[in-house]
Amino acid sequence: MPPFSPQDVAATERAAVPATPAAAVDTAPETPDLRPYDALLLYSFGGPNKPEDVVPFLRNVTAGKGIPDSRLEEVGEHYYGFGGKSPINEQNLALKAALEAELARRGIELPVVWGNRNWEPYTDDAITELEALGARNAVALVTSAYSSYSGCRQYREDLAVVLDRRGQLGPEGSTGVQFDKVRSYFNHPGFAQANVDAVLDGYAALVEKGGDTAAARLVFVTHSIPDTMEAASRIAYATYSEQHLDLARVVAAAVSERLGHEVSWDLAYCSRSGPPSQPWLEPDVNDHLEAIAQDGVRDVVLSPIGFVSDHMEVAYDLDTEAVQTATELGMTAVRAGTVGTREPFVRGLVDLLVERAAIARGEAVAEATVGDLPAFRSVCAPGCCLRRDGEPSGVPALCSTDVHS
Ligand SMILES: CC1=C(CCC(=O)O)c2cc3nc(cc4[nH]c(cc5[nH]c(cc1n2)c(C)c5CCC(=O)O)c(CCC(=O)O)c4C)C(CCC(=O)O)=C3C
Numbered sequence: 497m498p499p500f501s502p503q504d505v506a507a508t509e510r511a512a513v514p515a516t517p518a519a520a521v522d523t524a525p526e527t528p529d530l531r532p533y534d535a536l537l538l539y540s541f542g543g544p545n546k547p548e549d550v551v552p553f554l555r556n557v558t559a560g561k562g563i564p565d566s567r568l569e570e571v572g573e574h575y576y577g578f579g580g581k582s583p584i585n586e587q588n589l590a591l592k593a594a595l596e597a598e599l600a601r602r603g604i605e606l607p608v609v610w611g612n613r614n615w616e617p618y619t620d621d622a623i624t625e626l627e628a629l630g631a632r633n634a635v636a637l638v639t640s641a642y643s644s645y646s647g648c649r650q651y652r653e654d655l656a657v658v659l660d661r662r663g664q665l666g667p668e669g670s671t672g673v674q675f676d677k678v679r680s681y682f683n684h685p686g687f688a689q690a691n692v693d694a695v696l697d698g699y700a701a702l703v704e705k706g707g708d709t710a711a712a713r714l715v716f717v718t719h720s721i722p723d724t725m726e727a728a729s730r731i732a733y734a735t736y737s738e739q740h741l742d743l744a745r746v747v748a749a750a751v752s753e754r755l756g757h758e759v760s761w762d763l764a765y766c767s768r769s770g771p772p773s774q775p776w777l778e779p780d781v782n783d784h785l786e787a788i789a790q791d792g793v794r795d796v797v798l799s800p801i802g803f804v805s806d807h808m809e810v811a812y813d814l815d816t817e818a819v820q821t822a823t824e825l826g827m828t829a830v831r832a833g834t835v836g837t838r839e840p841f842v843r844g845l846v847d848l849l850v851e852r853a854a855i856a857r858g859e860a861v862a863e864a865t866v867g868d869l870p871a872f873r874s875v876c877a878p879g880c881c882l883r884r885d886g887e888p889s890g891v892p893a894l895c896s897t898d899v900h901s
């Protein structure tokens with residue numbers, strides 16, 4: 497097989513992922529209409545900027561979740577190992593700048609405000625900024641591509657809880673700035689294409705390391721979640737793991753086509769926490785590397801399709817831990833990038849904003865997808881995606897038909 501370069505990838509980029517129902521979104525008008533929205537909330541997880549932030553940040557993340565101190569100390573060490581600073585904030589600022597550039601390129605005037613659930617600028621700061629801009633109808637874009645409590649409802653609950661604290665939550669939802677949310681975008685063609693490009697770059701890096709691309713195993717990685725959260729995510733059309741498997745099949749097929757041979761692939765999980773008695777999605781990526789090493793696999797490309805940027809879960813759990821595991825097993829391992837600010841991803845996000853605005857105006861719109869699953873809901877179903885199966889959360893959540901479920 498001839499070696500290839502990332503330049504080849506760019507040349508074939510448009511053809512690699514077959515989108516259904518066609519890339520109709522690309523035929524959007526010259527200046528797309530974003531009414532009724534007057535602002536974009538780029539809504540993320542947040543992370544510490546310096547060592548003194550680490551413990552308060554971890555307390556925010558784990559408030560009310562019963563995560564033992566021993567686990568917090570362990571996670572704290574991951575951050576201290578990187579100078580107490582998570583890369584996530586700079587990555588979100590880069591994504592914000594890329595979105596602003598893409599909006600400007602298309603002639604769309606839409607201010608972008610950045611906010612986080614767990615660190616500054618907090619959700620409350622973002623709402624204050626939206627108000628200062630005079631925004632009345634914001635569209636929220638969360639930095640999580642998949643639907644589950646952690647990637648969808650937790651953001652919607654946080655909006656409701658913060659509005660309530662501000663005295664801006666009524667029985668019908670927000671009495672201040674209104675919020676709609678962009679659908680879970682794991683199966684949007686832009687996200688898929690950016691992952692294909694990143695994986696192909698990973699294979700190019702494997703070639704440079706002297707690896708054997710024909711024999712290499714492609715291991716997709718995502719954040720593990722408790723089995724109960726996995727079960728509760730089904731209401732969004734398919735469970736969290738099924739969403740990943742759907743995208744993984746599409747990415748692997750496009751990569752196989754580009755490389756000219758069938759790649760074999762698996763899905764593994766990282767960043768498990770919680771007590772050992774509580775089942776979480778498996779296999780853990782480290783255990784999985786051991787298992788495939790026993791089967792004779794020598795070369796691995798790790799693709800973190802579960803994350804949108806190379807934040808701490810990627811920098812520690814994959815680049816530090818999993819790569820070390822692979823090295824100890826005598827494997828040649830390469831970690832493919834996340835979608836980050838790749839052009840197909842950013843363009844796809846703006847396509848999604850255009851799509852969401854058309855839906856808000858009640859217009860018929862082609863919701864582009866890849867894979868076998870439908871486009872996920874723009875307004876979540878009642879009870880979507882509760883943390884535990886069947887248990888009412890008692891916490892209100894915006895952007896759903898059950899405002900106060
Ligand atoms: C599905 C998922 C995503 C992906 C979707 C998305 O991207 O949103 C994600 C992202 C992230 N998770 C992050 C950090 C943490 N997650 C934790 C804990 C947990 N995550 C969970 C799930 C997820 N998490 C779960 C089920 C828990 C257990 C407790 C609970 O039920 O909530 C803990 C507590 C300590 C621990 O137990 O590890 C920390 C510190 C960071 C920031 C990284 C940085 O700083 O760069 C990011 C982007």
Ligand SMILES: [Fe+2]
Pocket residue numbers: 643644648649732876880881
């Ligand atoms: Fe949901």
